[in-house]
Amino acid sequence: xxxxxxxxxxxxxxxxxxxxxxxxxxxxxxxxxxxxxxxxxxxxxxxxxxxxxxxxxxxxxxxxxxxxxxxxxxxxxxxxxxxxxxxxxxxxxxxxxxxxxxxxxxxxxxxxxxxxxxxxxxxxxxxxxxxxxxxxxxxxxxxxxxxxxxxxxxxxxxxxxxxxxxxxxxxxxxxxxxxxxxxxxxxxxxxxxxxxxxxxxxxxxxxxxxxxxxxxxxxxxxxxxxxxxxxxxxxxxxxxxxxxx
Amino acid sequence: xxxxxxxxxxxxxxxxxxxxxxxxxxxxxxxxxxxxxxxxxxxxxxxxxxxxxxxxxxxxxxxxxxx
Numbered sequence: 001x002x003x004x005x006x007x008x009x010x011x012x013x014x015x016x017x018x019x020x021x022x023x024x025x026x027x028x029x030x031x032x033x034x035x036x037x038x039x040x041x042x043x044x045x046x047x048x049x050x051x052x053x054x055x056x057x058x059x060x061x062x063x064x065x066x067x068x069x070x071x072x073x074x075x076x077x078x079x080x081x082x083x084x085x086x087x088x089x090x091x092x093x094x095x096x097x098x099x100x101x102x103x104x105x106x107x108x109x110x111x112x113x114x115x116x117x118x119x120x121x122x123x124x125x126x127x128x129x130x131x132x133x134x135x136x137x138x139x140x141x142x143x144x145x146x147x148x149x150x151x152x153x154x155x156x157x158x159x160x161x162x163x164x165x166x167x168x169x170x171x172x173x174x175x176x177x178x179x180x181x182x183x184x185x186x187x188x189x190x191x192x193x194x195x196x197x198x199x200x201x202x203x204x205x206x207x208x209x210x211x212x213x214x215x216x217x218x219x220x221x222x223x224x225x226x227x228x229x230x231x232x233x234x235x236x237x238x239x240x241x242x243x244x245x
Numbered sequence: 246x247x248x249x250x251x252x253x254x255x256x257x258x259x260x261x262x263x264x265x266x267x268x269x270x271x272x273x274x275x276x277x278x279x280x281x282x283x284x285x286x287x288x289x290x291x292x293x294x295x296x297x298x299x300x301x302x303x304x305x306x307x308x309x310x311x312x
Contacts, residue, residue, distance in 0.1 A: 013299055013310055017282040042284055047302050055301045055310075056285055163282055235291050 001069055002097035005037075006061035006152035007090065009145030011054050012114060015085035019060040019165050025079045026062060034072045038063035043155045044095045045148055050117045052089065052144060059113075060154030060165065063097060073135050080139040089138075091145025095153040096133035102237035103157040106130050109152030113147060123147045126154075128203070159218035167210045167236050179203045182222065182233070189219040196236070199224055209235035249312065250284055256312035258294060268294040296298040 005026070010018045019040060026037035040062040047057055073094055084090040095106075102103040109126040112118060120138075123146050127136040134153075136146050155162065168186050179191050180202045191199040192214075205224060211233035214221040223234040248271050249256045260267045269290040272278045280286070281298040288295045298309040 018283055020282060151309055168281065237286060
């Protein structure tokens with residue numbers, strides 16, 4: 001069975017982040033033979049004074065496959081209770097990944113969480129309306145993490161755009177690539193330019209800076225930029241350079 | 246110009262989200278700077294308040310949780 005697993009509000013200022021906790025949890029689940037995890041997508045949720053996020057209000061969601069959903073769910077619940085940071089408000093959402101399901105109301109909830117302050121009651125209402133195939137649970141503190149957990153799983157189910165956790169490092173002694181080679185080596189399924197236009201040509205690119213991939217239109221997506229006439233995967237960070245120009 | 250504005254008892258960075266040089270300068274003088282996890286780094290400067298785990302983003306800037 002395929003699932004989306006999302007947790008939120010598990011950290012404090014001195015603990016590991018929620019994304020790392022999710023990876024650790026899924027790693028332990030894999031060791032126990034409970035589930036295999038896919039990549040994790042980060043979704044930015046609403047930044048507002050009335051939302052008690054730690055520092056950036058992002059939600060992390062990974063895909064997973066399990067043969068025993070009940071045992072896997074129990075494992076996740078216990079893991080969060082034992083490993084979430086002191087003072088955090090952890091929430092867990094496990095959502096069935098099945099293209100025959102109608103996620104539209106959930107996706108609407110997820111999109112609202114990116115621009116509005118939502119309540120736990122609204123999260124439970126959205127979960128109840130979705131019905132079977134969705135587990136939502138609180139694991140300490142106020143349990144407010146269920147809002148972000150549900151939103152993250154919903155956005156992932158809706159193939160909404162988010163950043164894939166982690167970065168890709170250039171390989172030593174290989175600066176020159178084609179997009180086709182890059183796709184094959186790093187599992188990229190689609191390329192776009194900085195304006196979001198699809199790139200279908202097999203381009204020559206220079207890969208010398210770490211880059212991050214996007215999850216966009218349900219595909220692992222690389223962004224190719226043109227820097228002074230040189231095509232390259234968009235460097236992971238270049239914000240201050242842009243500002244100084 | 247001061248780097249911080251007091252808002253409801255919170256220390257909010259006066260430079261907003263685009264003052265990269267100021268954020269790097271302030272962090273370089275701060276004993277509390279600690280780099281956030283890789284996925285939350287936002288600028289090239291190795292030491293910058295914008296990359297610090299103790300900054301809490303707001304709609305227009307960030308507040309420092311150590312001030």
